[in-house]
Amino acid sequence: MGKKAAxxxxxxxxxxxxIAAEIVKPEKEQLTIMVSSTVYGSQxxxxxxxxxxxxxxxxVVMSMEGTVYVPIGVSxxxxxxxxxxxCDLFLGIVFPRxxxxxTHKEFSKAIEIDKPRWFIAHHYVTFAREILKQYMYRGRxxxxxxxxxxxxxxxKAEVIHMYNEAIQNHIxxxxxxxxxxxxxxxxxxxxxxxxxxxxxxxxxxxxxxxFKKSKKK
Numbered sequence: 001m002g003k004k005a006a007x008x009x010x011x012x013x014x015x016x017x018x019i020a021a022e023i024v025k026p027e028k029e030q031l032t033i034m035v036s037s038t039v040y041g042s043q044x045x046x047x048x049x050x051x052x053x054x055x056x057x058x059x060v061v062m063s064m065e066g067t068v069y070v071p072i073g074v075s076x077x078x079x080x081x082x083x084x085x086x087c088d089l090f091l092g093i094v095f096p097r098x099x100x101x102x103t104h105k106e107f108s109k110a111i112e113i114d115k116p117r118w119f120i121a122h123h124y125v126t127f128a129r130e131i132l133k134q135y136m137y138r139g140r141x142x143x144x145x146x147x148x149x150x151x152x153x154x155x156k157a158e159v160i161h162m163y164n165e166a167i168q169n170h171i172x173x174x175x176x177x178x179x180x181x182x183x184x185x186x187x188x189x190x191x192x193x194x195x196x197x198x199x200x201x202x203x204x205x206x207x208x209x210x211f212k213k214s215k216k217k
Contacts, residue, residue, distance in 0.1 A: 029205045034061040034083055036106040037093035045187045052194050057201045077102050084109045094121035094163045098156040119166045119181040124153055126183050129160045
């Protein structure tokens with residue numbers, strides 16, 4: 001048998017670079033998205049939302065799934081607020097249940113630190129808001145004495161206040177930013193919104209980098 005032809009050193013060097021590049025090639029950047037909502041009565045919706053976001057490649061932080069990191073020696077509320085600070089993106093869901101109020105505090109924190117955020121709101125909330133706002137406000141001032149008894153549709157008026165905060169109702173419409181609140185009635189109504197906003201994680205990662213740079217200026 002004849003001798004094998006020697007591979008030129010230049011070709012060897014090129015091949016080595018290609019192999020090295022493949023070995024150290026970084027994986028697609030994974031963003032963390034926090035899904036903030038009350039849980040009671042909405043477990044099925046949340047499972048589907050989480051599954052969709054994971055399918056798009058995100059790391060999902062959601063209290064229902066136990067994926068909120070809990071630092072040693074902190075309260076549940078502190079852990080949830082820290083999760084808001086640590087996530088890359090924030091998705092707030094306004095269900096007709098107010099619960100303990102931690103979700104509202106998560107919303108407030110996301111708005112306070114200007115976390116890249118989106119909201120979706122159940123039709124019951126937006127409908128009740130239109131009916132009740134004549135009682136909830138005195139002119140432009142909030143009527144803090146207004147309340148109602150818990151019902152099967154909504155448990156507290158604070159749900160509407162939380163929605164108003166999410167859409168920045170207290171700010172002139174031309175001054176609002178990051179206040180989109182997509183209405184929905186059935187779980188299926190949410191899917192097109194999730195696909196449009198989050199299916200291209202690479203695009204969101206690029207936008208996030210630009211957003212961070214703009215905040216430093």
